[in-house]
Amino acid sequence: LYYISDEVLYRFEVGKTPKKIAEGVRDVINVYDSGEIYLTKLDADGVISLFYYNGNKMSDALIKNYYRTEALANDKPVLISSEYTGEANIYTAVIKDKAYKIEYNISSIYMNSEGTEVHFVADFNEETKSATLYSAKVNNDIGKAKKIADGVSMGKYINGDKFVYVKDYVSASMSGTVYVGDKKIAENISYNSIKYSKATDTIYYFTDIPAKNV
Numbered sequence: 001l002y003y004i005s006d007e008v009l010y011r012f013e014v015g016k017t018p019k020k021i022a023e024g025v026r027d028v029i030n031v032y033d034s035g036e037i038y039l040t041k042l043d044a045d046g047v048i049s050l051f052y053y054n055g056n057k058m059s060d061a062l063i064k065n066y067y068r069t070e071a072l073a074n075d076k077p078v079l080i081s082s083e084y085t086g087e088a089n090i091y092t093a094v095i096k097d098k099a100y101k102i103e104y105n106i107s108s109i110y111m112n113s114e115g116t117e118v119h120f121v122a123d124f125n126e127e128t129k130s131a132t133l134y135s136a137k138v139n140n141d142i143g144k145a146k147k148i149a150d151g152v153s154m155g156k157y158i159n160g161d162k163f164v165y166v167k168d169y170v171s172a173s174m175s176g177t178v179y180v181g182d183k184k185i186a187e188n189i190s191y192n193s194i195k196y197s198k199a200t201d202t203i204y205y206f207t208d209i210p211a212k213n214v
Contacts, residue, residue, distance in 0.1 A: 002021075002028060004028070007025055007026070007042075008020055008025065009022045009023075009037075021037070021053060021058075022041070022051070022058055024041045024043070025041055026039075026040045026041055026042045029069055029072070029079065030072055030077075032075070032077055033075075034055060035053075035054075035055030036053065036054055036077045036096070038051070038052055038053075038079060038094070039051055039053065040066055041061075047065060048066045049061035049063060049064045049066055050066045052077065052094070052096060059097040062094055062097065062098075062099045063083050063092055063099060064083065065083045067081070067082045067083055067084040067089060068082055069081050070082055070091065071109065071110060071111035072111075072115075073111065073113065073114060073115025074160070075114075077095070078093070078094070078115030078138060079094050079115075080092070080094070080109055080118065088105075089106070091106050091109050091120070093138060093141075095138065095140065095142075098141070100142045102120065102142065104120065104145065106120045106121065107121050107122065107131060108120065108121045108154065109121075110155060110156060111138070111157070112157050113159075113160025113161060115138060116137065116138050116139070117136070118135065118136050118142070119133060119134065119135045119155055119157075119163050119165070120133075120145075121133055121134075121154065122134060128151065129169075130150070131153075132149070132152065133149045133150075134146060135148055135163075148165075148181070148182075149165065149167075149182070151167050151168075152166070152167060153165075153167060153168070153169035154169060154191075158194055158203070161196060161198050162180065162203065164178050164179065164180050164194060164203070165178070166191055167179065169191070173188075173190070174190060174191050175190050175207075176188070176189065176191060177189070178194065178205065180203070186207050187207070189205045189206070189207050190207070193205050193206040
């Protein structure tokens with residue numbers, strides 16, 4: 001059991017004295033079975049920073065002006081965080097105690113549940129209401145970004161595994177043309193209805209959604 005008392009993070013095991021891990025703790029982002037932890041601290045100036053604890057030692061601050069965690073791997077210490085600068089968000093891939101800034105004008109970012117791949121939408125065009133989609137592999141660092149498509153409105157991982165993205169999004173019906181990689185699935189798909197079966201590698205969806213409720 002891990003708990004925070006008076007901004008101090010403790011680890012408690014039945015029959016043992018609680019072990020103090022860190023002081024000045026604001027929140028715990030995630031605890032892994034290995035004992036590794038991502039957590040945030042608040043300094044005297046009111047700045048929130050992200051830290052990594054490897055089970056024995058605390059890292060230096062990995063992200064200052066930490067805003068929130070955008071994506072988190074299920075079983076290993078990999079996350080995507082955003083840092084607010086007052087003008088825009090800066091997105092960073094954090095792998096254990098290493099941080100890698102993603103140098104694009106990103107509007108949204110996504111990571112699969114295994115923490116091995118990210119997709120992000122960047123360079124949003126106000127006139128067309130669309131942007132460019134990129135992907136990158138995550139291993140011991142974040143790999144070179146690869147352009148996937150232009151004219152993308154949004155995307156998401158279904159069930160944490162399969163990434164789909166939308167073009168020609170219609171907000172009134174929350175639908176659009178859905179793609180996987182360079183393969184077009186169908187037009188006028190209800191974006192929130194998409195489901196994925198990993199066992200059969202099959203996507204299910206509703207289509208022919210009316211433009212407005214009647």
